[in-house]
Amino acid sequence: MSKLNQKVDSHDCLIQIVRNNLVVSNESKYINCSALEESGSINLNIEVLESDIATRINLQALRDSYINLNIEISLLKGARLEVLDESEYSKGSEIKINSELKQGSSFELYRLNKFNQSTENKYYHTCNLSRNCVFKDFNFTNGSKQMTNETIISLAHEHAKYIGSGVVITNSTNCNNTLKINHIAPSAISDCSFKAVSRGNAAVTFNGKISVDENCSNTVSNQISKGLIMDEESKVNLIPKLEINNDDVVCSHGAASGKPDENVLFYLTSRGISRKDAEKIYIQGFLGEYIYKIDNAQMQAKAKQFISQNA
Amino acid sequence: MLEIKKLSVSVEKNKILDNLDLTIGSGEVHAIMGPNGSGKSTIAHTLAGNPNYNVDSGQALFNGKDLFELDPSERSLEGLFLAFQYPIELPGVSNASYLKQILNVHRKYEGKDPIDAAEFLKILKEKSNRLNIPMEMHSRFVNTGFSGGEKKKNEVLQMDFLNPSLVIMDETDSGLDVDALRQTSEAVNQLRSSDRSFIIITHYLRLLEYIEPDYVHVFQDGKIVESGDKKLAHKIDKEGYAT
Numbered sequence: 001m002s003k004l005n006q007k008v009d010s011h012d013c014l015i016q017i018v019r020n021n022l023v024v025s026n027e028s029k030y031i032n033c034s035a036l037e038e039s040g041s042i043n044l045n046i047e048v049l050e051s052d053i054a055t056r057i058n059l060q061a062l063r064d065s066y067i068n069l070n071i072e073i074s075l076l077k078g079a080r081l082e083v084l085d086e087s088e089y090s091k092g093s094e095i096k097i098n099s100e101l102k103q104g105s106s107f108e109l110y111r112l113n114k115f116n117q118s119t120e121n122k123y124y125h126t127c128n129l130s131r132n133c134v135f136k137d138f139n140f141t142n143g144s145k146q147m148t149n150e151t152i153i154s155l156a157h158e159h160a161k162y163i164g165s166g167v168v169i170t171n172s173t174n175c176n177n178t179l180k181i182n183h184i185a186p187s188a189i190s191d192c193s194f195k196a197v198s199r200g201n202a203a204v205t206f207n208g209k210i211s212v213d214e215n216c217s218n219t220v221s222n223q224i225s226k227g228l229i230m231d232e233e234s235k236v237n238l239i240p241k242l243e244i245n246n247d248d249v250v251c252s253h254g255a256a257s258g259k260p261d262e263n264v265l266f267y268l269t270s271r272g273i274s275r276k277d278a279e280k281i282y283i284q285g286f287l288g289e290y291i292y293k294i295d296n297a298q299m300q301a302k303a304k305q306f307i308s309q310n311a
Numbered sequence: 312m313l314e315i316k317k318l319s320v321s322v323e324k325n326k327i328l329d330n331l332d333l334t335i336g337s338g339e340v341h342a343i344m345g346p347n348g349s350g351k352s353t354i355a356h357t358l359a360g361n362p363n364y365n366v367d368s369g370q371a372l373f374n375g376k377d378l379f380e381l382d383p384s385e386r387s388l389e390g391l392f393l394a395f396q397y398p399i400e401l402p403g404v405s406n407a408s409y410l411k412q413i414l415n416v417h418r419k420y421e422g423k424d425p426i427d428a429a430e431f432l433k434i435l436k437e438k439s440n441r442l443n444i445p446m447e448m449h450s451r452f453v454n455t456g457f458s459g460g461e462k463k464k465n466e467v468l469q470m471d472f473l474n475p476s477l478v479i480m481d482e483t484d485s486g487l488d489v490d491a492l493r494q495t496s497e498a499v500n501q502l503r504s505s506d507r508s509f510i511i512i513t514h515y516l517r518l519l520e521y522i523e524p525d526y527v528h529v530f531q532d533g534k535i536v537e538s539g540d541k542k543l544a545h546k547i548d549k550e551g552y553a554t
């Protein structure tokens with residue numbers, strides 16, 4: 001069992017899970033972290049205070065064993081937090097995040113995970129947004145044998161905004177994704193896209209549920225899900241569900257999956273690109289379509305790199 | 312350069328090309344004219360290797376190689392280029408990155424290193440300028456949301472990048488306004504040389520007034536029904552295809 005509690009003057013914060021320990025370095029003065037490890041599970045508490053510059057946490061799982069991580073995130077009024085996780089979780093993982101965004105706070109989460117092909121990985125995130133909060137949630141995953149992603153968003157007060165983008169590249173993966181958006185308060189915005197590339201006998205499911213409560217006038221909610229099926233053995237199942245109980249709602253949704261367009265592949269090959277590379281470019285295009293939604297330039301570059309390395 | 316012998320092609324069991332013969336020498340410009348549905352695009356796509364078009368019989372030799380033994384990418388690398396009548400949209404990939412990739416795959420085939428970023432930008436500016444293409448277009452996704460004219464110019468730009476020995480232009484002039492037609496024709500004329508041949512498919516004399524053909528062929532029902540020189544194009548312009 002280990003316990004950490006430290007404060008350092010910097011906006012960048014590195015949290016490393018090393019062996020049976022957890023190391024927090026360069027801790028920002030705007031952030032309080034404490035961690036407790038108990039019987040293989042790590043409980044991490046992150047509290048962020050208001051500052052004009054965002055605090056960025058780089059989360060690195062270096063431990064060569066199954067990672068069981070519970071994270072409690074609390075953004076105090078006006079606080080700003082960016083979290084980047086590029087870990088590979090070589091032995092599998094189960095991550096549970098519970099985040100609470102107080103008024104006017106902003107949270108950006110970037111998960112760019114290439115999982116070991118033989119592992120099982122689970123991810124659960126419950127996020128509660130108060131008035132004028134923004135949560136930008138970008139998830140890019142590739143690999144693992146069995147994968148579960150579940151995100152539940154509550155837009156609990158007026159002018160809360162969620163922008164979410166899920167990109168899943170699978171090779172022989174059984175991958176279940178759930179995104180629930182609950183519009184509980186009026187004048188909130190949700191905008192989410194989900195894209196999956198399914199190949200090598202993979203099965204991808206996306207359950208996208210949007211519910212808008214009776215009192216939620218002036219709601220804007222968009223959801224789009226698309227699946228690209230690269231071979232005969234692979235599957236994509238997109239299940240959008242809308243429960244809208246208010247008339248004053250601007251809502252768009254769409255779901256489509258299919259094989260690559262042969263006309264596009266022919267166009268690319270007619271320029272000298274091999275069939276294999278044409279498929280790769282096609283996948284990059286498919287996944288890159290919404291990348292401009294990442295307005296953080298550094299993270300957009302990371303996402304582009306992730307796509308080109310994993311397509 | 313290209314020798315087509317007794318070529319028959321079908322699409323979804325419908326016979327489109329019927330025993331077609333056509334020989335194109337080095338440096339020659341051949342115009343193909345003909346009514347809608349006569350098989351002009353079919354010949355273009357068959358030569359480029361579109362899998363929707365089935366070669367039932369016949370042969371095509373391209374610089375001595377059996378064209379139908381090569382897959383579409385090999386045909387391109389060997390120097391064949393098709394400017395599409397309907398260029399394809401590729402969302403999610405910027406035009407600049409696309410152009411760089413197609414250039415580099417050809418450079419690799421020629422044993423050259425990938426082009427460096429500054430050099431690419433310089434060439435891109437130079438070639439775009441010649442076609443009056445704004446640089447802004449290259450940050451957009453390939454052909455996606457491009458106007459008809461922009462798509463056609465982008466085809467000519469790709470041709471310019473890939474330096475082909477046989478160019479097939481499938482109604483490149485349709486969708487271009489007068490200025491754009493002149494600019495693209497000038498760009499094409501600059502690329503004319505004794506070791507580069509062109510097949511120009513068009514409905515209109517106006518293109519052939521800019522790019523002067525050595526031969527004109529009239530297509531009807533998947534066959535060449537008449538061949539001649541530039542005067543034939545004038546005759547068709549006046550009298551139509553009716554025989």
Ligand SMILES: Nc1ncnc2c1ncn2[C@@H]1O[C@H](COP(=O)(O)OP(=O)(O)O)[C@@H](O)[C@H]1O
Pocket residue numbers: 322323325327345346347348349350351352353354363
């Ligand atoms: N993909 C296709 N499926 C079915 N028929 C086709 C297809 N492409 C072309 N055709 C048919 O082949 C004939 C020739 O078409 P095309 O070569 O495109 O003519 P052109 O370019 O001279 O207008 C037409 O009758 C057209 O309907």
Ligand SMILES: [Mg+2]
Pocket residue numbers: 351352353396481482
């Ligand atoms: Mg045509």
